[in-house]
Amino acid sequence: MKAIILARVSTEEQKEAGNSLPAQIARLENYCKRKDFHVAEVFSFDESAYKEKRDEFDRILDYLKNAKEKIAVCFDKVDRLSRNVFDKRVSELYEKAVAGTIELHFVSDGQIINSSLSATEKFQFSMSLGLAKYYSDAISDNVKRAFEQKRRNGESTGKCRIGYKNITLGSGKKDIVLDLNCSHLILKIFELYSTGNHSLSSIHDEMEKLGLRSPQGQPLSRSNIDNILQDTFYYGIARPKKYEPYPHRYPRLITVDLFEKCQNVRHGRKKAPFKVISNDFILKGLLTCKHCGCLYTPEIKKGRFIYYSCTNAKRKCKRVYVPEKTLLKPVYDVLDAFESITDDVQGRLVDELRKTNEKEAEFHQKEVSRIRTEHDLTQAKIDRLLDALINQSITKAVTRI
Numbered sequence: 001m002k003a004i005i006l007a008r009v010s011t012e013e014q015k016e017a018g019n020s021l022p023a024q025i026a027r028l029e030n031y032c033k034r035k036d037f038h039v040a041e042v043f044s045f046d047e048s049a050y051k052e053k054r055d056e057f058d059r060i061l062d063y064l065k066n067a068k069e070k071i072a073v074c075f076d077k078v079d080r081l082s083r084n085v086f087d088k089r090v091s092e093l094y095e096k097a098v099a100g101t102i103e104l105h106f107v108s109d110g111q112i113i114n115s116s117l118s119a120t121e122k123f124q125f126s127m128s129l130g131l132a133k134y135y136s137d138a139i140s141d142n143v144k145r146a147f148e149q150k151r152r153n154g155e156s157t158g159k160c161r162i163g164y165k166n167i168t169l170g171s172g173k174k175d176i177v178l179d180l181n182c183s184h185l186i187l188k189i190f191e192l193y194s195t196g197n198h199s200l201s202s203i204h205d206e207m208e209k210l211g212l213r214s215p216q217g218q219p220l221s222r223s224n225i226d227n228i229l230q231d232t233f234y235y236g237i238a239r240p241k242k243y244e245p246y247p248h249r250y251p252r253l254i255t256v257d258l259f260e261k262c263q264n265v266r267h268g269r270k271k272a273p274f275k276v277i278s279n280d281f282i283l284k285g286l287l288t289c290k291h292c293g294c295l296y297t298p299e300i301k302k303g304r305f306i307y308y309s310c311t312n313a314k315r316k317c318k319r320v321y322v323p324e325k326t327l328l329k330p331v332y333d334v335l336d337a338f339e340s341i342t343d344d345v346q347g348r349l350v351d352e353l354r355k356t357n358e359k360e361a362e363f364h365q366k367e368v369s370r371i372r373t374e375h376d377l378t379q380a381k382i383d384r385l386l387d388a389l390i391n392q393s394i395t396k397a398v399t400r401i
Helices: 012-019 021-035 055-065 088-099 119-152 183-194 200-210 222-230 256-266 324-340 343-390
Strands: 002-009 038-046 071-075 102-106 111-113 164-168 174-178 296-301 305-310
Touching: 002 021, 002 055, 021 038, 021 071, 038 055, 055 071, 055 088, 088 102, 088 111, 111 119, 183 200, 183 222, 183 256, 200 222, 222 256, 305 324
Parallel strands: 002 038, 002 071, 071 102
Antiparallel strands: 102 111, 164 174, 296 305
């Protein structure tokens, strides 16, 4: 019979425990030799059997779909097939085996799945799949418990931030310390931004001059700078994606006050002093660059000529100045077209616009009234709860429910 060999690992521990790819292949080749199988193909790869996305394993399914004869699919153990009993690939191979188009051979487990499978053998196979899933679930639980303990101890469970570095202590335990080569530059990012006189672009340029790099040795992008400015880890609070924030035990690079100043600047609550523009530019804030999407800003040249140009905030465009008259020409063309509209049509248009505005004003008024009513009801509930809390009729724990 024609056979294919499938060898898979997903962890370093499996490689070191005699389950390496070469070890599996050797056992399976000896098995095929004893069974007088002709090995047509060997599939060997690193891939988790617990995840939904299994590209390497799907290649094997494609191979079997194109096969024109019965094939023995050889695994070392059942857990090399899958650790997820709900994996659609398991049922697909099982149905093929029961239908007699293929055979599944699990060498170390001594199981063969084919069209003559007995009830006992079916039960043994389902138990092997269940045990394989239980093993993965147990490991997952252990990892979650270990991470929970790390968070209670104030240890990081995520990647090391820029400005810090991983080290190995004499005991072999891992730790995180300040990276003295760049931690002062991270502090400088916060200090510059907190003044309100710097944008992400200007800080990016400054950090590029000072040589700040990512752990991979690449220059930081503007989005990297923005992520740093929003990261509470630098003042002592780690925020995992799926868990509650917690205080970590590593050195702080900034203070909470400095972080809050940066957030105020970022959200526009505090703005840097700027020169008031006395000119009311017609197209200010209305135009964007067709190449990069950045705003077009107006400037006065030679005291009286108005020009617009791309801000080039994304640093993708060449700055080209366009006269305001050129930009207004299409607008004038549209306005000129209104000259041909009769007074009667103009009157009807004005009436329709007035009706539309009145409807919008009425809708707005109703929405304001509705929201105010909901607010008053909610505030009344809060007041009743507060009175009950003051009178000790209820506890704080009840108010949180």
